[in-house]
Amino acid sequence: MKVSDGSAVCPSRLILEHMTSRWGVLVFAALLEGTYRFSELRREIGGVSEKMLAQTLQTLERDGFVHREAHPVIPPHVDYSLTELGREAASRVWALAGWAEEHVPQVLAARTGYDAARADAS
Amino acid sequence: MKVSDGSAVCPSRLILEHMTSRWGVLVFAALLEGTYRFSELRREIGGVSEKMLAQTLQTLERDGFVHREAHPVIPPHVDYSLTELGREAASRVWALAGWAEEHVPQVLAARTGYDAARADAS
């Protein structure tokens, strides 16, 4: 079976990229717990810049994963939550992240072995 | 719940990044079907450069997902396959990719709606 055709990147790859992007995973994780405002999300997710959070949220909103509700008040108040599609996506991504976390020890052990073998060879 | 601590990137994030990387996903997909040689993989996965394939394979091998077996013959012959851990990882990643592919229509529809709404606002 040919896995990729090499010409155009398939759409699913882009979606997967959005879902598993550096901040996308963390946004999903946060929003699985409930609705958050922009700055609450920033606080919840440590180390994310305004730019990247805005960009990530826009991408996920455009893909139909995140619902954005702007209340027309001063000062502005914007709530972010997951759509039904987003909840499904988030739970799957988060499950994969959970699997990765569970197997950190095995991976770390494998790396140690790999590095040791290379050190001998040099 | 604090999703990320903002200081050091957690190890699981790196592992997840390796598993879902552009070529990592396709390598997993190919190796789920059996053992391949380096250039067979290159052919199977369209559009990957030698450099990126080598790099991806090394990363996945170091993480303990891919087994590399070099036969000491001339010309060189190297076989790549999945380890047990790799099979588990690959099947989960591939399942996620499958989910993404199934929902391409919904995402595309969401994007159309999003773009239309933004066009009106401008």
Add this chain to the structure above:
DNA sequence: CGGTATCCAACACGATACTG
């Protein structure tokens, strides 16, 4: 408060050439 615009450094990636 919730963003956008701009600038800049780092790096991912690909093409090419070369090696054991």
Add this chain to the structure above:
DNA sequence: CAGTATCGTGTTGGATACCG
């Protein structure tokens, strides 16, 4: 065949400053 080395470029991502 199976890579490594080197180089050039395009994109990513953060810091900063500013706007409605």
